[in-house]
Amino acid sequence: MQLLDGKFLSAQIKLEIAAEVAQIREQGGKIPHLVAILVGTKGASETYVASKMKSCEEVGMASTLIRFEPTVTEAELLDKVREVNENPDMDGLIVQLPLPDHINPDRVMETIDPAKDVDGFHPINIGRMAKGLPAYVSATPQGVLEMIKRYDIKTAGKHCVVVGRSQIVGLPMSILMQRNTYPGNCTVTLTHSRTQNLAEICRSADILIAALGRPEFITGDMVKEGAVVIDVGLERVPDASKKSGFALKGDVKFDEVAPKASFITPVPGGVGLMTICSLMQNTLKAARREVY
Numbered sequence: 001m002q003l004l005d006g007k008f009l010s011a012q013i014k015l016e017i018a019a020e021v022a023q024i025r026e027q028g029g030k031i032p033h034l035v036a037i038l039v040g041t042k043g044a045s046e047t048y049v050a051s052k053m054k055s056c057e058e059v060g061m062a063s064t065l066i067r068f069e070p071t072v073t074e075a076e077l078l079d080k081v082r083e084v085n086e087n088p089d090m091d092g093l094i095v096q097l098p099l100p101d102h103i104n105p106d107r108v109m110e111t112i113d114p115a116k117d118v119d120g121f122h123p124i125n126i127g128r129m130a131k132g133l134p135a136y137v138s139a140t141p142q143g144v145l146e147m148i149k150r151y152d153i154k155t156a157g158k159h160c161v162v163v164g165r166s167q168i169v170g171l172p173m174s175i176l177m178q179r180n181t182y183p184g185n186c187t188v189t190l191t192h193s194r195t196q197n198l199a200e201i202c203r204s205a206d207i208l209i210a211a212l213g214r215p216e217f218i219t220g221d222m223v224k225e226g227a228v229v230i231d232v233g234l235e236r237v238p239d240a241s242k243k244s245g246f247a248l249k250g251d252v253k254f255d256e257v258a259p260k261a262s263f264i265t266p267v268p269g270g271v272g273l274m275t276i277c278s279l280m281q282n283t284l285k286a287a288r289r290e291v292y
Helices: 006-026 043-059 074-085 105-111 123-131 139-150 170-178 198-203 254-260 271-288
Strands: 033-039 062-068 092-095 159-163 187-191 207-210 228-231 235-238 246-249
Touching: 006 043, 006 139, 006 271, 033 043, 033 074, 033 271, 043 062, 043 271, 062 074, 074 092, 074 105, 092 105, 092 271, 123 170, 139 170, 139 228, 139 271, 159 170, 159 198, 170 187, 170 207, 187 198
Parallel strands: 033 062, 033 092, 159 187, 159 207, 207 228
Antiparallel strands: 235 246
C-alpha cells in the first residue's frame, strides 16, 4: 500500500506556482489576483477561506476577501459579483459555499463571469469540461486528477466507481474519468443514495472515489484487493479525546481499507490540500487568459 500524500504534492505544486508567479513579477507582468466572497461566519467556511488566502500569500499571488453578514440580500451579493466581474485587476472569483437559505447558489454561480470562475461551477465551464474543451475544472476533481497523474496511476481500461453524485465532486469526477485522455479512459459507474447493491459495485472498482460526505461509510468489505482508493470526504466527528472535541474523518474507514489498497489517500493530508492547489492553478490560468 502506498499513501497518496497530498501534503507532499501540494508543497511541490505550490513551489512550482510560486516560481511562475516570481517570473511574472520579474518580467513586470500582472500578478494573479484571487477574490473570495464569504457570507456569514460559519467555522468551516472561515477555515476554508483562510486556507485559500494563506495559500495565495505563500505563492506570491494577490488576494482579496470580501465579507458579508448572513443577512445580506441576494441582490446585494449579485451586485458585488458583477462589480468583481468588471474589475480587470481581479482575475479569479470564488463565492464560498454554503450560502444562507434565502440566497439561490445557482443564481450566484451563473452570475460569475465564466472567465473568472476559478471554482469551475458555472454551467458554461461544466459544459465545456463535459465536451473536452478548455475550461476551469472544479477544484476538487482537478486535484484528484493531478494526484493520479503525479503518482503515475494507470487509468485506461480500469473500472472507476464514484460514490456520490454532487455537482461539485461526484458528477464532474465521473465525466473526467471517462474522457479520452490521461487520467481517464475508464469505464465509470456513478453511484448514489438510491443505488442498489452498492457494496458489490464498489468491490468491482479498480479505482474507488468516495465523495458522499458520510464518515467511514466505505468499509474493508467494500473494497477489492489492489484497488486505488481516493477519499474526498472530510467531516468533523465528535471525539472527547481531542482537545478540539472532534476528529476529522473521511468517507473511508482507513484502518480497514488501507491494507487492501494499492494506493490510498489519508484524511486529513490528502485530497483537501490538492483542492486548494487546483484553485491556485486555475487563478494562474485566469491571469494568463489560458482558458478564455
